[in-house]
Amino acid sequence: MNTNFDLNGLVRPNVAKLKPYSSARDEFQSTGTEMVFLDANENPFQTDVNRYPDPQQRTLKAELAKIKGVAQENILLGNGSDEVLDLIFRAFCEPKIDNVITLPPTYGMYAVLANINDVENREIELTPGFQPNISNILEVVDRNSKIIFLCSPNNPTGNSFSEEGVLDILENFSGLVVIDEAYIDFSKHPSWLKKLQTYPNLVITQTLSKAYGMAGIRLGICYASKEIIGVLNKIKPPYNVNELSQLRALKRITNMDEVKQEVAIILEERTRLFKALLDVKFIQKIFESDANFILIKVDDATKRYSEMLEMGIVIRNRTTQPLCENTLRLTVGTAAENDRLIKALKAIN
Numbered sequence: 001m002n003t004n005f006d007l008n009g010l011v012r013p014n015v016a017k018l019k020p021y022s023s024a025r026d027e028f029q030s031t032g033t034e035m036v037f038l039d040a041n042e043n044p045f046q047t048d049v050n051r052y053p054d055p056q057q058r059t060l061k062a063e064l065a066k067i068k069g070v071a072q073e074n075i076l077l078g079n080g081s082d083e084v085l086d087l088i089f090r091a092f093c094e095p096k097i098d099n100v101i102t103l104p105p106t107y108g109m110y111a112v113l114a115n116i117n118d119v120e121n122r123e124i125e126l127t128p129g130f131q132p133n134i135s136n137i138l139e140v141v142d143r144n145s146k147i148i149f150l151c152s153p154n155n156p157t158g159n160s161f162s163e164e165g166v167l168d169i170l171e172n173f174s175g176l177v178v179i180d181e182a183y184i185d186f187s188k189h190p191s192w193l194k195k196l197q198t199y200p201n202l203v204i205t206q207t208l209s210k211a212y213g214m215a216g217i218r219l220g221i222c223y224a225s226k227e228i229i230g231v232l233n234k235i236k237p238p239y240n241v242n243e244l245s246q247l248r249a250l251k252r253i254t255n256m257d258e259v260k261q262e263v264a265i266i267l268e269e270r271t272r273l274f275k276a277l278l279d280v281k282f283i284q285k286i287f288e289s290d291a292n293f294i295l296i297k298v299d300d301a302t303k304r305y306s307e308m309l310e311m312g313i314v315i316r317n318r319t320t321q322p323l324c325e326n327t328l329r330l331t332v333g334t335a336a337e338n339d340r341l342i343k344a345l346k347a348i349n
C-alpha cells in the first residue's frame with residue numbers, strides 16, 4: 001500500500017473542474033430494440049461505418065476484461081498507447097509547473113510528450129545493469145513530481161526491471177507510477193496487472209501493436225483504478241477509437257490461440273537468433289531480452305548500420321542513447337527474415 005496517495009491533489013485543477021463533452025452516443029446507447037437514430041447528424045444510408053463508434057468501446061472492453069482478468073471500469077482504450085500516455089500527461093501535469101521522471105535509455109515518446117506538454121522531464125539514467133536507480137529517483141522527486149515512467153520490459157535494452165525496484169518506487173512515490181508493458185507478452189516475468197488493487201498510484205499501459213500484431217489499427221490500453229480511469233475518460237476525445245479498429249481488435253482477441261502461437265514462435269526465434277549472434281565476430285555483447293528484440297553492442301554501430309542497410313536490412317541504431325554507445329537493436333522477425341539477418345551479419349563480418 002502507499003498511504004500518501006491522494007488522487008484529488010494530483011489532478012490538474014482545470015481537469016478536476018471540467019464538465020466533459022457529452023456526445024450523442026454518450027447520452028443514448030442502443031438498447032437492442034429497433035430505435036430510429038436521428039440524434040447525431042449521421043448519414044442514414046448504410047456504409048457499415050455511417051454511425052459513430054461506441055465512445056466507451058464496451059464490447060471490446062468486455063472481451064479484454066475477460067482475457068486480462070480486470071474489471072471493465074479499470075480499462076481505458078486509446079488511439080495507440082501514445083494517445084493514452086498523452087492523456088495521462090494532460091490530466092495530471094500542469095505545464096511549466098509540474099515535472100515527470102523518466103529513466104533513459106528508454107522509449108522516446110515520454111520525453112517527446114513531456115516537451116509537447118511543456119512539462120519538465122527529470123531524467124535519471126538506469127544503472128549500468130539497466131535497472132532503475134532508486135535512490136537517485138527518490139532524491140529528485142518533489143511535490144510537483146506527478147509521474148514516474150517505468151518501461152518494463154524496457155525499450156531499447158530489452159530487460160525487465162526487478163520486482164523489488166518497482167515495489168520500492170510504488171511504495172515510496174505518491175504520484176502516479178506508469179508501467180509501460182508494451183512487451184509484456186514476450187517476458188518471463190508476470191504483468192503488474194495483479195497489483196492494481198494494491199497500489200492506487202499504479203497505472204499500466206499495454207498495446208496491441210507488438211505481440212498482438214496490430215500496430216496498424218492503433219489500439220493502446222490503460223489499466224488503473226476506477227478513479228484514475230474516470231479522470232482520463234473526462235478528457236479523452238469522445239470517439240478516440242474508430243469503429244474499424246474496434247472491430248479488428250475484437251476479431252483478433254477472440255482468437256487468442258493464434259496470438260499465443262505467434263508469440264511462441266517469436267520467442268523460439270529470439271533464442272535461435274541469440275545463439276547465432278554469438279558467432280558474429282564484431283558483436284561484443286548480446287543483451288538478454290524479455291522482449292521481441294535484441295540489443296547488441298558492436299565495434300562501430302554507425303558503420304555496421306549502414307552496411308546492413310546496403311544488404312537490404314533495416315535495424316535500429318541506438319548509439320546516441322545513454323549507456324547504449326555502439327549498440328544496435330534487432331527486432332525478431334520470421335524465421336526467413338532472421339536467416340537473412342544472420343547471413344548479412346556474417347557477410348559483413
Ligand SMILES: *Cc1c(COP(=O)(O)O)cnc(C)c1O
Nearest residue numbers: 080081082107155182207209220
Ligand atoms: C512500441 C511501444 C509502444 C507502442 O505504442 P503504440 O502507440 O501503442 O503503438 C509503447 N511503449 C513502448 C515502450 C514501445 O516500445
